[in-house]
Amino acid sequence: MMEMKKERNIPNRTGETADPPCPEACAKLLAEWFARRARDLPWRGIQDPYGIWISEVMLQQTRVPVVRERWEAFLARFPSPRELAASDDDSLLAAWEGLGYYRRVRQLREAARTLVERHGGRLPEEPEAFAELPGVGPYTKGAVYSLAFDLPLPAIDGNAERVIARLLALEEPARKKPGRQRIEAFVLAMLRHRSPRVINQALMDLGAGPCSPKNPECHLCPLQSPCRARQEGTSSLFPVLPPRPRPTPVETHLLLALHGSCFLGRRIPKGEVNQGQIGLPGLGLPLPQKRSLEEYIRENLGAGAQAGPPLGSFNHSITRYKITVHVHPLQLHGPVQEPFAWFPRNGSLPLSTVTRKTLARFQQSLEQGGGSRA
Structure with a gap:
């Protein structure tokens, strides 16, 4: 069924003589x-x-x-x-x-x-x-x-x-x-x-x-x-405004790995959303840049790395996108290579909002799980 457009029934003031506001x-x-x-x-x-x-x-x-x-x-x-x-x-x-x-x-x-x-x-x-x-x-x-x-x-x-x-x-x-x-x-x-x-x-x-x-x-x-x-x-x-576009629903997947008091991240490069901040490895924001986590891990983290079942999900909005972020534990084998590095969880570095949300929600459950650490 076609959605009916809501009419703005603004009164017709033709011939009106009331004084305008002073x-x-x-x-x-x-x-x-x-x-x-x-x-x-x-x-x-x-x-x-x-x-x-x-x-x-x-x-x-x-x-x-x-x-x-x-x-x-x-x-x-x-x-x-x-x-x-x-x-x-x-x-x-x-x-x-x-x-x-x-x-x-x-x-x-x-x-x-x-x-x-x-x-x-x-x-x-x-x-x-x-x-x-x-x-x-x-x-x-x-x-x-x-x-x-x-x-x-x-x-x-x-x-x-x-x-x-x-x-x-x-x-x-x-x-x-x-x-x-x-x-x-x-x-x-x-x-x-x-x-x-x-x-x-x-x-x-x-x-x-x-x-x-x-x-x-x-x-x-x-x-x-x-x-x-x-x-x-x-x-x-009032005011008469153009209708707001509906947000586009998107799903993406991120990876969380801990090592002592640090987490695995990367400096977000120029041209990406939140450039210069610290982001997590994964498919990207607001739109996934890869089709699957397996493809992303193979191309960026090496054959020995492995993602576990999701720790959970949360919602996040960026401009016109309403994003469901799924967070997976990451198991690493071997040294970390650029552009990834270990960043302190409690430092003063500029973490992206999604990184802060992920750490706040899931670092405790990941630590308690034990087996998902790097």
């Missing part, structure tokens, strides 16, 4: 609400553009509680762009461990090197010069320079986008040019009437709180009176 009035309501309800976050209240920049990059696709735990430690390790620019892969990736999407921190280091080369190791005064750095887009530029310097630049993340799309009952897709321009124009109009630092952060907090993606608590929202979507009872229909 940017000045909305800015006043937001500022008053933010003074009472602002989230207590460690990067709030500082005006150091470098520290704000680090927090904003961390917050992209990572939950606030995780960033809260890692932000201060990262700044202690790399207190300025100069230290970040001089970092090696191991210290950089270890400091980012647990935050995911490691491409972000590599771009941060590349941008820091550009700051050292062109701007004396400091963020430039001009926002447009900052926007030329690797990994810096309109949102990051707006967030850093409005929060640090109170410049009237919009910082429109997913939260702010949702708040304004509902406020305007925006029928255009929010991430296509016409819709994006209407959202940006309304935010810029608000920034002319109140502190940009306050308005941008208020929009972030409102979208992270009452104006959540599902089941918004409109009765707690400071914009409930002018909000067009609330008036029409259509908050759940």
Whole structure:
């Protein structure tokens, strides 16, 4: 049976005469609400553009509680762009461990090197010069320079986008040019009437709180009176976004071998997911690179190596792939050859998330089993 597409029954407003929301009035309501309800976050209240920049990059696709735990430690390790620019892969990736999407921190280091080369190791005064750095887009530029310097630049993340799309009952897709321009124009109009630092952060907090993606608590929202979507009872229909693609299910197999306090791993090469981190031998992520473990072992670990029955499985997601990872004990005979090596289980090396998950789940059962060690 063909799956029915869910219709978005947005009301027809032909001939409508209701006044649109007023940017000045909305800015006043937001500022008053933010003074009472602002989230207590460690990067709030500082005006150091470098520290704000680090927090904003961390917050992209990572939950606030995780960033809260890692932000201060990262700044202690790399207190300025100069230290970040001089970092090696191991210290950089270890400091980012647990935050995911490691491409972000590599771009941060590349941008820091550009700051050292062109701007004396400091963020430039001009926002447009900052926007030329690797990994810096309109949102990051707006967030850093409005929060640090109170410049009237919009910082429109997913939260702010949702708040304004509902406020305007925006029928255009929010991430296509016409819709994006209407959202940006309304935010810029608000920034002319109140502190940009306050308005941008208020929009972030409102979208992270009452104006959540599902089941918004409109009765707690400071914009409930002018909000067009609330008036029409259509908050759940906004913003208009393209449907998310369904994740592709994938299965792969990894191998776990222990030797004393070490495990067998390899440095993930450039071009593979999680490059520079320590991964486990096996068929690969996110897509298997070999058809079978037997083929992989024969070509990479030698004829004497042997995989045992699975210790267990766990789920892991990488971009659009939903991966079932099956973990097998590995019995080795003979010396280990490159690219494999023994790595300390409790060291400070940058382990991939899958490696950490595997060790946390299965190293104890492997040790107790005895016969599967190298």
